[in-house]
Amino acid sequence: MRVIFAGTPEFAQAALAQLQAAGHDIVLVLTQPDRPAGRGMKLQASPVKQHALAHGMPVAQPRSLRLDGKYPEDAAAAQQALLAARADVMVVVAYGLILPQWVLDVPPRGCLNIHASLLPRWRGAAPIHRAIEAGDTHTGVAIMQMDAGLDTGDTLLVESLPISPTDTTGSLHDKLADLGGRMVVQALAQLDSLVPVPQPTEGICYAHKIEKREAAIDWTQSAETIVRRVLAFNPFPGAAAVLHGETLKVWAATVSDVPLPVNAVCGSIVAVAQEYIAVAAMKSIVNIQQVQRPGGKRLAVADFLRGCDVQPGMVFESSADVPEAR
Incomplete structure (x- = not known):
């Protein structure tokens, strides 16, 4: 034709x-x-x-x-x-x-x-x-x-x-x-x-059209919701989280099967391992597996941790008040 x-x-x-x-x-x-x-x-x-x-x-x-x-x-x-x-x-x-x-x-x-x-x-x-x-x-x-x-x-x-x-x-x-x-x-x-x-x-x-403002991770949501958004926003606009004033792109994450610690605050890091950074969400935990610093490359968490000091107890920042996860 x-x-x-x-x-x-x-x-x-x-x-x-x-x-x-x-x-x-x-x-x-x-x-x-x-x-x-x-x-x-x-x-x-x-x-x-x-x-x-x-x-x-x-x-x-x-x-x-x-x-x-x-x-x-x-x-x-x-x-x-x-x-x-x-x-x-x-x-x-x-x-x-x-x-x-x-x-x-x-x-x-x-x-x-x-x-x-x-x-x-x-x-x-x-x-x-x-x-x-x-x-x-x-x-x-x-x-x-x-x-x-x-x-x-x-x-x-x-x-x-x-x-x-x-x-x-x-x-x-x-x-x-x-x-x-x-x-x-x-x-x-x-x-x-x-x-x-x-x-x-x-x-x-x-x-509806994807807006860049949707990239910010809301840690008051469930781990399932956050992980779905990480998948949905890869490759654009990329899910984003702020740690110590630095915006990190989160490119891969999974839902943890580990129970959330009592009184854990949404956005707080509850564990750091070679393969993941565990972050408290609402009633659940997100295991971050791949991140990217500004101007850098996508890195597996093991490689990211070699150049960035991340410890349990640190909290991803939010412009809104962060409630307890439970």
């Missing part, structure tokens, strides 16, 4: 590569404008743009698609490009812009979206993070026929995937990106025979 592809991050790039490998003609790629990134804050092309340029695909980067919006000249140029592409179908994956109705109406076979959840659960921007944070045991990918709503369209294909107890957002992202690419290729091959299925009206929830 002649395909317009709209996407921006690595998750979308994986689908673009699989569509290309399947022999589809990518006649236009839409992606977000280049953004400052890295320590030097130099403009950097999105993973989708990098792949498209490397394979000779035409690229457009409108700041908006709203003809009556802030950048009408961008939207008008995009409209001309979309119409000139004469595509059969449009595939949208984590693009980052809302598609107005005129875009949805351009391709005669419609717009297909790859969404990394079992819709209608976790509609929205961060379905992988939120599934892990919530403790879901399964997630998956839905291929959806897009409409004007936010992830509300009929589903064409749905496939479930288990979430491992050790899955981070990074590891689950890679599994779902591969699955989504394979499923959209399957959907295009079977487009004439697929039956659109309306989403259930029950079980709807939204995966």
